[in-house]
Amino acid sequence: MSNAAQHVAIIMDGNGRWAQQRGRPRLVGHHAGAKRIREIVEACPAVGVKYLTIFAFSTENWKRTQSEVSGLMRLFKRYIRRESQALIDDGVRVRFIGDRMNLDDQLVSIMDELELVTSHNKKVNLTIALNYGGRDEVTRAVKRLAREIEQGKLAAKQVNAKVLAGFLDTHFLPDPDLVIRTSGEARISNFLLWQSAYAEYEFIDTLWPDFKADEFSQLVSKFGSRERRYGAVS
Numbered sequence: 001m002s003n004a005a006q007h008v009a010i011i012m013d014g015n016g017r018w019a020q021q022r023g024r025p026r027l028v029g030h031h032a033g034a035k036r037i038r039e040i041v042e043a044c045p046a047v048g049v050k051y052l053t054i055f056a057f058s059t060e061n062w063k064r065t066q067s068e069v070s071g072l073m074r075l076f077k078r079y080i081r082r083e084s085q086a087l088i089d090d091g092v093r094v095r096f097i098g099d100r101m102n103l104d105d106q107l108v109s110i111m112d113e114l115e116l117v118t119s120h121n122k123k124v125n126l127t128i129a130l131n132y133g134g135r136d137e138v139t140r141a142v143k144r145l146a147r148e149i150e151q152g153k154l155a156a157k158q159v160n161a162k163v164l165a166g167f168l169d170t171h172f173l174p175d176p177d178l179v180i181r182t183s184g185e186a187r188i189s190n191f192l193l194w195q196s197a198y199a200e201y202e203f204i205d206t207l208w209p210d211f212k213a214d215e216f217s218q219l220v221s222k223f224g225s226r227e228r229r230y231g232a233v234s
């Protein structure tokens with residue numbers, strides 16, 4: 001059986017330190033980080049990755065300074081506008097996960113637009129987690145599920161893992177096979193908590209703005225040579 005990583009998820013960490021090392025403001029690091037995304041997306045087809053999910057902004061990131069948060073929001077808008085043509089040309093279907101409620105209307109409408117204009121693309125599925133947190137996602141899912149029970153559309157005894165997964169933001173995605181975190185921190189920081197139950201993790205020292213297609217491809221190939229047993233015996 002082929003053991004390719006069909007779905008790779010990335011925690012893009014280290015933008016701030018990258019900027020700091022250069023004596024520049026943190027936002028310079030975020031801009032450099034945003035520029036790395038296209039190369040990684042374009043590297044996916046050659047290594048058999050069909051789904052790439054990236055963590056752009058967490059439900060906890062609102063605690064950063066107001067200037068960093070607003071700078072990031074401006075960056076997301078600019079990035080989406082600037083990259084949409086390249087994403088279309090590369091056959092990339094883009095979807096967003098996370099809570100859109102607290103995002104500004106203009107950002108939400110350009111996110112909706114990008115999802116729409118790329119909806120027929122099939123080569124790579126890029127999912128951008130924006131205002132995303134694993135616990136928040138599960139909480140929102142359970143709320144929707146409870147509402148369906150209240151309305152009599154679903155019975156409590158019908159609820160199982162598959163049914164609950166159908167209420168998650170990621171209902172359209174297979175579970176990640178490999179989760180990569182850059183910049184030397186060995187934490188998952190509330191990213192895809194439910195979905196990563198059987199994922200392999202790679203914590204690497206490279207700061208996100210220095211992460212290149214070569215290193216990505218090597219990690220994906222390394223994954224392909226490992227055996228996964230999902231709790232069973234080989």
Ligand code: FPP
Binds near residue numbers: 208
């Ligand atoms: C973590 O680095 C990075 C973020 C909180 C933001 C991730 C955003 C990008 C890579 C840019 C744009 C993304 C899109 C989709 C346009 P950090 O600030 O926590 O770094 P540090 O740990 O060194 O401080």
